[in-house]
Amino acid sequence: MSVRGVGIKDVAERAGVSVTTVSHVLNDNPHARVAPETRARVRDAAAELGYGPNRMAQALRTNRSGLIGLLSEEIATTPHAGRIILGAQEAARAHDLTLVIINAERGPDDLAHAADVQVLIERQVDAVLYATMYHRQVHAPPNLDHVPAVLIDATDRAGRLPAVVPDERGGAVAAVTHLVDAGHTRIGFINNDDDVPATHERLAGFRETLARHGIAVDDDLVLQAPSEVHTGYELARTLLSRPDRPTALFCYNDRMAMGAYRAANELGLEVPRDLSVVGFDNQELIAANLHPGLTTVALPHYEMGAWAVETVVRLLEDGDGTDHRHDPVLLDCPLIVRGSVAAPPQP
Amino acid sequence: MSVRGVGIKDVAERAGVSVTTVSHVLNDNPHARVAPETRARVRDAAAELGYGPNRMAQALRTNRSGLIGLLSEEIATTPHAGRIILGAQEAARAHDLTLVIINAERGPDDLAHAADVQVLIERQVDAVLYATMYHRQVHAPPNLDHVPAVLIDATDRAGRLPAVVPDERGGAVAAVTHLVDAGHTRIGFINNDDDVPATHERLAGFRETLARHGIAVDDDLVLQAPSEVHTGYELARTLLSRPDRPTALFCYNDRMAMGAYRAANELGLEVPRDLSVVGFDNQELIAANLHPGLTTVALPHYEMGAWAVETVVRLLEDGDGTDHRHDPVLLDCPLIVRGSVAAPPQP
DNA sequence: TTGAAAGCGCTAACAT
DNA sequence: ATGTTAGCGCTTTCAA
Numbered sequence: 001m002s003v004r005g006v007g008i009k010d011v012a013e014r015a016g017v018s019v020t021t022v023s024h025v026l027n028d029n030p031h032a033r034v035a036p037e038t039r040a041r042v043r044d045a046a047a048e049l050g051y052g053p054n055r056m057a058q059a060l061r062t063n064r065s066g067l068i069g070l071l072s073e074e075i076a077t078t079p080h081a082g083r084i085i086l087g088a089q090e091a092a093r094a095h096d097l098t099l100v101i102i103n104a105e106r107g108p109d110d111l112a113h114a115a116d117v118q119v120l121i122e123r124q125v126d127a128v129l130y131a132t133m134y135h136r137q138v139h140a141p142p143n144l145d146h147v148p149a150v151l152i153d154a155t156d157r158a159g160r161l162p163a164v165v166p167d168e169r170g171g172a173v174a175a176v177t178h179l180v181d182a183g184h185t186r187i188g189f190i191n192n193d194d195d196v197p198a199t200h201e202r203l204a205g206f207r208e209t210l211a212r213h214g215i216a217v218d219d220d221l222v223l224q225a226p227s228e229v230h231t232g233y234e235l236a237r238t239l240l241s242r243p244d245r246p247t248a249l250f251c252y253n254d255r256m257a258m259g260a261y262r263a264a265n266e267l268g269l270e271v272p273r274d275l276s277v278v279g280f281d282n283q284e285l286i287a288a289n290l291h292p293g294l295t296t297v298a299l300p301h302y303e304m305g306a307w308a309v310e311t312v313v314r315l316l317e318d319g320d321g322t323d324h325r326h327d328p329v330l331l332d333c334p335l336i337v338r339g340s341v342a343a344p345p346q347p
Numbered sequence: 348m349s350v351r352g353v354g355i356k357d358v359a360e361r362a363g364v365s366v367t368t369v370s371h372v373l374n375d376n377p378h379a380r381v382a383p384e385t386r387a388r389v390r391d392a393a394a395e396l397g398y399g400p401n402r403m404a405q406a407l408r409t410n411r412s413g414l415i416g417l418l419s420e421e422i423a424t425t426p427h428a429g430r431i432i433l434g435a436q437e438a439a440r441a442h443d444l445t446l447v448i449i450n451a452e453r454g455p456d457d458l459a460h461a462a463d464v465q466v467l468i469e470r471q472v473d474a475v476l477y478a479t480m481y482h483r484q485v486h487a488p489p490n491l492d493h494v495p496a497v498l499i500d501a502t503d504r505a506g507r508l509p510a511v512v513p514d515e516r517g518g519a520v521a522a523v524t525h526l527v528d529a530g531h532t533r534i535g536f537i538n539n540d541d542d543v544p545a546t547h548e549r550l551a552g553f554r555e556t557l558a559r560h561g562i563a564v565d566d567d568l569v570l571q572a573p574s575e576v577h578t579g580y581e582l583a584r585t586l587l588s589r590p591d592r593p594t595a596l597f598c599y600n601d602r603m604a605m606g607a608y609r610a611a612n613e614l615g616l617e618v619p620r621d622l623s624v625v626g627f628d629n630q631e632l633i634a635a636n637l638h639p640g641l642t643t644v645a646l647p648h649y650e651m652g653a654w655a656v657e658t659v660v661r662l663l664e665d666g667d668g669t670d671h672r673h674d675p676v677l678l679d680c681p682l683i684v685r686g687s688v689a690a691p692p693q694p
Numbered sequence: 695t696t697g698a699a700a701g702c703g704c705t706a707a708c709a710t
Numbered sequence: 711a712t713g714t715t716a717g718c719g720c721t722t723t724c725a726a
Contacts, residue, residue, distance in 0.1 A: 059720095060407050404703035
């Protein structure tokens, strides 16, 4: 029996047909011709009984559980995972799929996640989504080969799995263009120093934009350090203490921007009157609550989650479920304008 | 077949026994006496084959899906949901249960969630966890009566469902006691003005603690407004502009505390030298990144998530799955000491 | 246009 | 101590 004890048999009985017929009409089976009138009778009976199929029985029979596994690192540490989950959940629901979630400790070794993948596989998930905490390259667990899978916010070093990541460079271009459009020509970049895609791509976007506008890149204005609030503070102090200080700062993330705010404040510089700042990440808690609100670049976490389930749905529908060698898909990082950018101060 | 096509039959064949025996030993069925030697043979065969049971088949047969549904409001808006999910997920995993998540829009009407609950029920979840975005009283959807259910961060107005909520009052007591212990006697309270449990309970904890230490409550020092950064700023300015300004501020949440920091800064007051501040919520992004770090009270989201699954597990094991009329369980809100509290300045 | 029946992989009476 | 077997609720040939 399914919900509240009503099964397909009850519907059949009530409609005066066989379970076969009920199954056919409720699943819109294209192979079966059922008289419109019978069809209606079945539908009514099902509705009256509040019938819903037992998904476990369906799954057993069809070998499709309707479950999508989402393996996410460090679900609770950042709000990012929440947005991925939300995007995936809503897309899943639209396809009558259910999301099952499992948290993976971020260990020294990507392979450690193989056990987590296994748990999902044993649960008979139809596909697995593998989401990392921040954009990076991974060695996908080998057992991901046995099931349709897509990477979220990560690319597979071996290039076997479909993957979706943020367009870091495009986001940086948007940020810096915004600054240039406001009239800035001396723009500092407070970058991360990890060897991750975001570090390199955002720097590339920074350089590219300046070059495109004929602005020479002053390498003294590009500093890097681990991306924390206090390093953002320190780097900003360094930059802003220069006689030829930049009039704008592009920060690797909102946390570093938060540090930059404090540095400016201590130096008697008011944002955005004396200094323009743009961040990256759009962490609402920081960006919206800083004073003035921080103009920043949003990471497309929701969209990546949604894209991932759309992709596995496609994989599941056509093809054998295994997709062969894609380039990672880049999703837009839109600029979120708040109040931290203005024209540079008159000298 | 289950994982990679190996089924119980294969194990039976390989071990030279019947499927019954395999089932018995793999499930440690207490009713069945199996020779230790046979037992070992079965275990080995299963291991060699990499056998794992098909959970769908098991579910169909036992009428237990091993799925726990978590219905969470606004998964992505706060980091809180993430911690609930994590707590629930880890507890679930410890019991070999899987968490399926669905996001519920927060509508005008709690009853709107009935449809979401229905989705979960149709998925044959063994129980549902219903988590709200912030501590409040709800009208639980009526279909929650048809399945073991527990409320997280919410209490049922009708009192039918087990519920777990933070000990708001205890948290406030811890916060204010910390301030009093540091030597403060003029303590301001910047409160929320919503009619929610946290507002009332934290105020009660504030009053209770002062009373316990023989400190008269100056009602002029208790202000309320919607709990936002800018109202925190405004209320703090008001309080700190008084000639007999408080030497410490207890803030309804970290966001308001963030506003208080700015007010202090503008007034030339240094935290904690001139002003001590304690917040509530322990939103890492804010509390850990403010300068100095904000001493605050943590909400037990992880613990509530874990408690909820432990509770449904108990409900599922003994009893018919329906539990009758409990008082909500209160979970501890521990004080997180950072750097925003010191002794009051010498006059 | 509809129905009978086999069987998905597993558990649990009931036999032996 | 171990095996036989009847389903769990559903989909899907195949037959009528």
